Amino acid sequence: MPSMPHRIDASEFEIERFPKGAIEHCFIRLFALPGWGAVEVPVVVARGRNPGPLLFTVAGIHGNEYEGMEAARHVIAELDPATMRGAFAVVLTANPFAYASRTRETPASVDGLNLARVFPGAPDGAPTHQLAATLLALVERTVGPEDLLLDLHSGTAEVAFATMVGYRSVEGAGRGRPEEAARHMGLPLLWEIPDAPGPLNAETARRSIPTIGAETTGRAGCRMDDVASYRQGLRNLLAWMGICPGWPMPVRDDRKAQTTVDLLAPTTGFLRVETELLAPVAEGERIGVVLDPFGNPLAEVHSPVGGAIWAARETPYVDAGDLIFMIGVA
Ligand SMILES: [Zn+2]
Numbered sequence: 361m362p363s364m365p366h367r368i369d370a371s372e373f374e375i376e377r378f379p380k381g382a383i384e385h386c387f388i389r390l391f392a393l394p395g396w397g398a399v400e401v402p403v404v405v406a407r408g409r410n411p412g413p414l415l416f417t418v419a420g421i422h423g424n425e426y427e428g429m430e431a432a433r434h435v436i437a438e439l440d441p442a443t444m445r446g447a448f449a450v451v452l453t454a455n456p457f458a459y460a461s462r463t464r465e466t467p468a469s470v471d472g473l474n475l476a477r478v479f480p481g482a483p484d485g486a487p488t489h490q491l492a493a494t495l496l497a498l499v500e501r502t503v504g505p506e507d508l509l510l511d512l513h514s515g516t517a518e519v520a521f522a523t524m525v526g527y528r529s530v531e532g533a534g535r536g537r538p539e540e541a542a543r544h545m546g547l548p549l550l551w552e553i554p555d556a557p558g559p560l561n562a563e564t565a566r567r568s569i570p571t572i573g574a575e576t577t578g579r580a581g582c583r584m585d586d587v588a589s590y591r592q593g594l595r596n597l598l599a600w601m602g603i604c605p606g607w608p609m610p611v612r613d614d615r616k617a618q619t620t621v622d623l624l625a626p627t628t629g630f631l632r633v634e635t636e637l638l639a640p641v642a643e644g645e646r647i648g649v650v651l652d653p654f655g656n657p658l659a660e661v662h663s664p665v666g667g668a669i670w671a672a673r674e675t676p677y678v679d680a681g682d683l684i685f686m687i688g689v690a
Contacts, residue, residue: 369388370391374501375405380408381442382441385403386402387401387403388400403452404449404450405448410445413507413601415597415598416449416502418495419432420453420455423459424517424580425464426514426581427514427578427587429452430587432590436448440604443604447603454495455475457470466488475488475491479496479559479562496564499569500569503569505568508541509564509569510572510594512573515575515577517580518579522637523547523586524550525542530570534569540612543612544596544612548589550617551620551688552619553573574590574593575671576589618690620688623686625683626680627659627680628679631678632648632649644664647663664687667687667689671685671686
């Protein structure tokens with residue numbers, strides 16, 4: 361049985377300090393905030409008896425993306441640390457402000473920022489910047505080139521995503537490892553993530569930490585099918601990395617990884633979606649139209665590329681510039 365949660369400072373967190381052959385629960389104190397107190401994140405560390413790599417998983421960078429948290433809890437319950445090599449560590453709710461307010465982003469009462477847009481953060485910045493800086497420092501100290509960082513996300517409350525695993529290229533000793541990890545996680549779509557400033561997984565990749573990230577439906581829910589996909593994906597990674605030697609080895613996904621293109625709402629209005637998640641789309645094909653309240657067309661939405669719908673707007677009223685589709689490029 362895991363021990364009762366204990367509290368440690370982020371500066372004290374080292375996998376080697378956790379007992380071998382055991383599963384430990386703890387709260388890591390990242391920093392203190394006037395009016396809030398200690399800002400802490402719940403972490404589980406399952407450490408095997410024998411040496412081996414670390415799978416470090418971060419869930420809840422967005423507070424209402426629940427599938428990763430649930431999948432991790434299921435997998436932790438299935439572990440036998442006596443037979444494990446290396447370790448499996450999970451940050452269950454990486455943005456405690458957003459988790460408490462059931463929102464994707466830190467609530468406006470704190471600073472209203474999106475944690476996945478402010479990495480690498482700043483130790484003396486707004487609370488979300490401090491959160492980013494302390495989380496990144498923790499990961500940097502803990503995850504080496506033989507290890508793997510997995511950043512688990514979900515679609516937003518308005519836009520549903522297909523289930524996918526993505527990787528970013530890294531330089532150095534871990535080169536090639538993210539792509540191989542993604543190819544063994546076993547999710548339905550394989551994504552070469554375009555570089556963008558702000559996400560944890562972009563900053564860790566820039567620091568040569570082998571990094572993959574995943575997306576699933578989301579919509580601020582927690583669908584059982586999606587939890588099951590992430591649970592199986594975590595099991596596949598733990599088997600592939602040799603952390604859980606008795607678990608079945610996953611089959612390598614040899615398909616070509618796909619890049620993606622985001623489509624933003626051309627104007628404000630009611631978006632009539634004329635396609636659906638995973639549907640194929642031709643270059644130039646009309647996939648939606650923005651209407652005024654009477655149904656008069658204000659703007660058509662055409663796909664700039666051929667491919668398939670990897671994310672689609674489900675909440676129809678949109679503001680100009682909102683994400684409405686993500687196309688997986690064929
Ligand atoms: Zn997210």
